[in-house]
Structure formats: C-alpha cells, structure tokens
Amino acid sequence: MNTPAPDDTLLSAWIDGELPPERRAEVEAWLREHPDDAARVRAWSADARSLRSALDPVLDEAVPTALTQTVWRKAPAVLPDFAWRRWAAALALFVLGGAVGAGLMWRVQGNSAASPALASSGGWVQRAAVAHSVYVPEVRHPVEVKAQEEHLSRWLTRRLDVPVKLFDLREQGFELVGGRLLPDASGPSAQLMYQAITPPGAASAAAKPERVTVYLRKPDDATPAAFRYEQQGELGLFYWVEGKSANSGPTGYALVGALPRDKLLALAEAIYRQEPSRP
Amino acid sequence: MDAPTAFRQQLLGVIPRLRRYARSLVFDMHAADDLVQTALERALAHWHQFDQRRDILVWTISIAHNAYMDDRRRHARASLVEPSDGFDPDASQPAAGTDIGLQLDLVKALGRLSLEQREALLLVTLEQLSYAECAEVLRIPIGTVMSRVSRARIALRALLGDDGDGKGAMPPQGTLRRVV
Numbered sequence: 001m002n003t004p005a006p007d008d009t010l011l012s013a014w015i016d017g018e019l020p021p022e023r024r025a026e027v028e029a030w031l032r033e034h035p036d037d038a039a040r041v042r043a044w045s046a047d048a049r050s051l052r053s054a055l056d057p058v059l060d061e062a063v064p065t066a067l068t069q070t071v072w073r074k075a076p077a078v079l080p081d082f083a084w085r086r087w088a089a090a091l092a093l094f095v096l097g098g099a100v101g102a103g104l105m106w107r108v109q110g111n112s113a114a115s116p117a118l119a120s121s122g123g124w125v126q127r128a129a130v131a132h133s134v135y136v137p138e139v140r141h142p143v144e145v146k147a148q149e150e151h152l153s154r155w156l157t158r159r160l161d162v163p164v165k166l167f168d169l170r171e172q173g174f175e176l177v178g179g180r181l182l183p184d185a186s187g188p189s190a191q192l193m194y195q196a197i198t199p200p201g202a203a204s205a206a207a208k209p210e211r212v213t214v215y216l217r218k219p220d221d222a223t224p225a226a227f228r229y230e231q232q233g234e235l236g237l238f239y240w241v242e243g244k245s246a247n248s249g250p251t252g253y254a255l256v257g258a259l260p261r262d263k264l265l266a267l268a269e270a271i272y273r274q275e276p277s278r279p
Numbered sequence: 280m281d282a283p284t285a286f287r288q289q290l291l292g293v294i295p296r297l298r299r300y301a302r303s304l305v306f307d308m309h310a311a312d313d314l315v316q317t318a319l320e321r322a323l324a325h326w327h328q329f330d331q332r333r334d335i336l337v338w339t340i341s342i343a344h345n346a347y348m349d350d351r352r353r354h355a356r357a358s359l360v361e362p363s364d365g366f367d368p369d370a371s372q373p374a375a376g377t378d379i380g381l382q383l384d385l386v387k388a389l390g391r392l393s394l395e396q397r398e399a400l401l402l403v404t405l406e407q408l409s410y411a412e413c414a415e416v417l418r419i420p421i422g423t424v425m426s427r428v429s430r431a432r433i434a435l436r437a438l439l440g441d442d443g444d445g446k447g448a449m450p451p452q453g454t455l456r457r458v459v
Contacts (some may be wrong), residue, residue, distance in 0.1 A: 008429045008430075008432075008433060009425050009426050009429040011429070012425070012428055012429030012432055013410070013425050013428075013429070016403055016404075016410065016428065018409070018410050018425070040436075043436055044432045044436065047385070047404075047432065047435055047436060047439065048404035048405075050385050051303075051385065051389070051400075051401075051404055051405050052404070052405055054385055054386060055299050055302060055303050055405055056299070058295070058298050058299040058302050059295045059296065059298075059299055060295075061295075061298070063294050063295065063298070064312055066312070066316065067294055067298075067312065067315055067316055067319060068291065068294070070316055070319045070320060070323075071287050071290045071291050071294070071319055071323070072287060073323075185291065185292070186291060186294065186295075187295075
C-alpha cells in the first residue's frame with residue numbers, strides 16, 4: 001500500500017464521519033492493516049461513549065421550574081402585564097378546545113384561569129390520555145414495575161422530583177397494577193395503573209378488566225389549578241395541579257379511564273384526599 | 280415584539296440538551312442551570328435574530344457558549360474550581376452498568392483539558408454536532424475544529440492512562456495495545 005499514513009487529525013475526523021468518501025476508504029484500508037492505530041481509534045471512540053454515558057442522565061432529569069418559567073416569561077417592559085394574561089388566556093382557550101367547563105367540580109386554593117400551569121396543561125393532559133391508550137390494552141406488560149415491588153414509589157418519586165404516592169383505591173373497587181416512567185415534554189412523568197378488582201369466582205376470562213391510569217408530573221408552574229373534567233371519545237379525564245405545601249412540591253395529576261363520569265369522579269376524589277400534601 | 284409561542288415551545292424542547300451541555304462545561308448542577316437560564320434569557324431577547332431554517336439547538340448552544348465565555352472573562356481573576364469538587368455523582372446518576380469510578384476519572388480528566396480542546400470535543404462527541412456546526416458555535420475555521428478535536432482526544436486518552444503515543448509509527452510487532 002502506498003498511501004501515506006493518516007495523521008491523528010485524519011483518524012479523528014474519520015471517527016466523526018467528517019471525511020469525504022475517498023479519504024474514508026483510505027483510512028479504513030489503513031486501519032485494517034494497522035491494528036495499533038485501529039486500537040487507538042477504538043479507545044478514542046470508547047472515550048466518547050463514556051463521555052456520553054456520564055452526561056446523558058442529565059437529559060432525563062426533571063427540568064427545573066425556574067427554567068421553564070424563564071421561557072414563558074414575557075420580555076420585561078415590552079408588553080403591559082395584562083397582555084401576557086390575555087395571551088395566556090387565549091392559549092388556555094386554544095389548548096383546552098372543547099373542554100367542558102361544567103367539569104369544574106371544586107376549586108383548590110386560589111386559582112386563575114389564565115395561569116401558565118393551566119395554559120400549558122392541554123399538552124400534558126393529552127399525553128396522559130395517549131399514555132393511557134397505549135398501555136391499558138397491554139396484557140403481559142402493562143407496567144414497568146409491578147405494584148408488589150416496594151421501591152416503586154421511591155423510584156418514581158426520585159425520578160420525578162415530586163412525591164409519588166401509591167394511592168389506595170380498593171375501597172372504590174380498584175387495585176394497583178404498578179407503574180412506569182414516561183417521558184414528558186420537559187422531563188419525566190409517571191403513570192400508575194389500577195385495575196378493577198374481580199370478585200373471586202367471577203368468569204373473568206372473557207372480559208378485559210377495567211383499568212384506569214393516574215398520570216403524575218412536576219408541573220411547569222407551581223400555581224395550583226382547579227379540578228377539571230374533559231371527555232375524549234370514550235375516555236374521561238380529571239386533572240388538576242396541586243400546589244406546593246410544607247412537605248411536597250407542586251404536582252400535576254390526571255386520572256384517565258373509560259368509566260362513567262360519576263365513577264371516575266369517585267376515584268379522583270379518593271386520590272385527591274390521599275395526596276401526599278394532605279395531612 | 281415579544282417572542283411568539285412557537286419560538287418558546289422550541290426553546291422548551293432544547294432545555295434538556297442545553298442542560299447537558301452546560302453540565303459538561305461547568306459540572307456543578309446549579310452553576311450549569313444558571314448558565315442555561317442566561318442562555319434562555321438571551322435567546323428570548325434576540326428571538327427575532329433566529330433564522331428558522333437553522334437548528335435551534337446549534338443557535339442556543341452558541342448563545343450558551345458566549346454566555347460561558349463572558350462569565351469566564353468576568354471571573355478571570357477568580358481561581359478555577361477543581362471540576363470534580365463541584366461534580367455531584369448523585370445529581371447525575373450513571374446509567375445502569377456503567378462504572379462510576381471510571382466516570383469520575385473521566386469527568387476529572389475532562390476538566391483538565393484546555394477549554395479550547397474541551398469545548399470542541401464536547402460539541403462533537405457529546406452534542407454530536409458536525410465540524411461545520413461546531414465551527415459556527417466556536418467561531419473558528421473547520422480545520423481548527425478538526426485539529427482541536429483530535430488533540431483533545433489524544434490528551435484525554437493520556438490523562439486516562441494511555442500515553443496515546445504511536446502517531447504514524449509502525450505498530451510494534453503488530454500487537455494490540457490495551458483495549459479499553
């Protein structure tokens with residue numbers, strides 16, 4: 001072979017896929033013939049992989065609220081405050097679309113319809129509905145971690161940076177199946193899945209068990225938001241944002257299920273009562 | 280005029296990548312998030328300068344890079360923090376199956392590279408920018424990116440225990456060296 005030895009710059013550029021085809025072929029031919037250089041190049045690639053695996057976990061961290069708020073903050077002194085409010089209200093109307101206003105069952109602390117938490121809720125509530133539809137039909141792998149595993153709550157709490165409590169809905173006829181971690185727009189979210197308790201001896205083989213899911217996330221904004229109901233086809237959704245309290249950060253909740261509204265409401269109330277922020 | 284919603288949505292989308300980049304530059308989570316915050320504020324203030332045909336990640340990384348350089352100039356007289364001091368292994372949990380010891384060595388070694396080499400290496404290997412994009416962020420010619428990346432690789436390898444020697448030399452008896 002009469003091609004000159006590629007220098008380190010060329011070998012490095014080869015790793016990064018920055019060489020034109022003919023140079024690439026030359027370098028590849030050289031590396032086949034020179035195991036020593038090939039080993040060096042492999043070590044460089046391994047270093048790059050280690051760098052990524054050391055820093056990639058940052059991508060999964062929940063985005064600090066301060067950063068999200070920075071993005072939504074209006075430019076100072078450019079617009080009067082009411083314009084921002086109006087903009088947020090318009091967005092709220094837009095994202096909530098056909099949401100039924102009558103779904104306002106009760107109010108949690110002071111709430112403003114124009115709060116950014118609500119304005120941006122349309123997105124995550126939608127994701128809660130999609131996550132429900134994706135995982136509920138699963139027969140063998142409906143959840144990532146089963147309810148019996150005691151670390152479920154700790155694991156989700158740690159990853160979400162909000163307290164994740166495993167709500168007890170047995171009184172309402174539902175038992176916990178387990179939970180999973182899901183990606184949300186600005187960080188991780190969690191889904192808890194519950195299943196209707198089948199009475200012993202009942203012919204359960206035929207019908208699929210009724211399932212509901214609870215979607216939790218760290219909200220973009222700490223502002224508490226009212227309890228709302230939305231109907232999407234056969235799916236009913238109750239969602240709200242619980243504000244920060246002494247022992248927990250703000251948490252966004254969405255309860256999703258193909259149940260009659262009163263039944264779903266009973267579950268939502270049970271969850272609301274059991275929220276970690278409540279004594 | 281204030282930044283439009285669509286632009287804000289785009290910014291939200293790049294926050295996780297900006298945070299990773301900032302963390303790789305300053306290691307400390309809070310200092311890194313401060314840098315991200317500054318970058319986001321500047322991006323919002325100059326949103327009208329953003330050309331939608333460009334990649335918003337590259338644009339915002341450029342802003343973060345400039346903010347970091349400004350910050351360094353401002354604190355030029357302050358002593359440099361040993362990166363590993365500020366690096367909290369709990370704050371950034373390693374993926375399952377990775378060696379924490381190795382990662383800490385790696386982060387430490389990274390902190391010992393010259394800033395020029397470190398930034399070029401991070402943009403290309405961690406952020407996986409092309410040499411052209413990296414050149415744009417750092418405002419240097421592509422050829423300079425190429426040599427900085429290669430020198431950074433050799434320096435990092437040397438810090439991690441391999442002298443990275445053997446440049447252009449014939450392989451000694453054709454044996455394989457230590458494979459990491």
